Amino acid sequence: MKSKISLGFFPTTLHKLSNLSAKYHPFEIFIKRDDQTGLASGGNKTRKLEYLLAAAIEAGCDTVVTLGAQQSNHCRQTAAACAMTGLNCHLIVRGEEPVIADGNLLLSVLLGAKIHYAVGDITDEFVEGVMDVLKANGKKAYLIPYGGSDETGILGFVDAMGELKGQLDKERLEIDYIFFASCSGGTQAGMLLGKAKYGLKAKLIPVSIQKPEIGFVPLEELVLKLANGASNDLKIDKDFRESDAEIIKGYDDAGYGVVTQNERKAIHELARLEGILLDPVYTARAFFAMTDFMEKKMIKPGSKVLFWHTGGLPANFHYGKEIL
Numbered sequence: 001m002k003s004k005i006s007l008g009f010f011p012t013t014l015h016k017l018s019n020l021s022a023k024y025h026p027f028e029i030f031i032k033r034d035d036q037t038g039l040a041s042g043g044n045k046t047r048k049l050e051y052l053l054a055a056a057i058e059a060g061c062d063t064v065v066t067l068g069a070q071q072s073n074h075c076r077q078t079a080a081a082c083a084m085t086g087l088n089c090h091l092i093v094r095g096e097e098p099v100i101a102d103g104n105l106l107l108s109v110l111l112g113a114k115i116h117y118a119v120g121d122i123t124d125e126f127v128e129g130v131m132d133v134l135k136a137n138g139k140k141a142y143l144i145p146y147g148g149s150d151e152t153g154i155l156g157f158v159d160a161m162g163e164l165k166g167q168l169d170k171e172r173l174e175i176d177y178i179f180f181a182s183c184s185g186g187t188q189a190g191m192l193l194g195k196a197k198y199g200l201k202a203k204l205i206p207v208s209i210q211k212p213e214i215g216f217v218p219l220e221e222l223v224l225k226l227a228n229g230a231s232n233d234l235k236i237d238k239d240f241r242e243s244d245a246e247i248i249k250g251y252d253d254a255g256y257g258v259v260t261q262n263e264r265k266a267i268h269e270l271a272r273l274e275g276i277l278l279d280p281v282y283t284a285r286a287f288f289a290m291t292d293f294m295e296k297k298m299i300k301p302g303s304k305v306l307f308w309h310t311g312g313l314p315a316n317f318h319y320g321k322e323i324l
């Protein structure tokens with residue numbers, strides 16, 4: 001059993017979206033508020049970091065290194081988690097240093113992270129370079145992969161499914177579909193394992209955020225590798241196959257981080273109907289997909305649908321007028 005530390009406020013709230021449900025009648029729509037995990041404005045990475053930082057501390061590390069986009073929610077939550085646990089935080093982000101840091105990047109700086117700008121792309125050499133310098137300076141650094149998606153991080157989302165099961169049982173509620181944004185695959189792999197472990201009936205509908213690039217490992221493969229790699233340890237006697245890891249594509253056509261009419265519609269709709277803020281990169285895309293599925297009756301009318309809000313609020317302050 002891997003250990004975990006406490007970095008957020010759990011369980012996150014599960015509640016009904018009454019105004020949205022009225023609009024999409026006869027669907028009944030619920031939301032799981034991982035945008036409210038409490039870690040420097042929250043998000044799904046909090047759950048993964050509870051395991052990842054425990055592993056870093058157990059390994060005797062004094063420094064954490066991770067990587068991502070400049071507006072990475074994962075990087076921002078890692079910076080906050082490091083501040084809480086007294087670890088040094090180094091973030092490797094793609095691109096040139098902006099004149100003014102905003103959104104997630106601003107918060108990461110405020111939270112005390114040292115930012116390394118990888119101009120062009122983040123190469124293995126660049127990461128090794130940062131690790132080497134830390135080592136030469138007597139630091140013991142723990143490297144967390146993109147999105148915290150490894151066999152340790154995904155355990156946070158195995159627990160999350162147990163948490164959801166407990167809430168549903170208490171409310172005597174059954175959910176038919178769970179929509180969420182899938183990008184580095186850890187959330188999805190953890191949910192897949194957790195669904196099997198806790199016997200949840202809901203069908204997972206992961207929405208692809210980043211258009212698959214030629215030559216890269218497809219996300220489905222990554223998810224399966226993570227899920228099958230961790231299943232033994234969790235005593236889950238199931239071999240996950242391709243059909244278990246299907247991901248909804250097509251809503252990612254504009255590319256990662258590119259805001260279209262779809263994302264704008266989703267942000268405005270949920271904000272104005274329910275007073276809940278999505279983010280332009282992940283949750284707006286997944287939420288739009290969910291409403292599109294309901295409108296086109298691609299899921300059974302009358303079913304109960306859960307939107308898993310994975311956070312990302314600070315990115316709104318970077319995108320600014322693009323989302324208006």
Ligand SMILES: *Cc1c(COP(=O)(O)O)cnc(C)c1O
Pocket residue numbers: 043044045073074147149181182183184185186187188279282283310311312
């Ligand atoms: C990272 C992130 C996701 C995707 O989670 P993965 O585990 O990387 O697939 C979804 N939504 C938000 C807001 C995120 O920051």
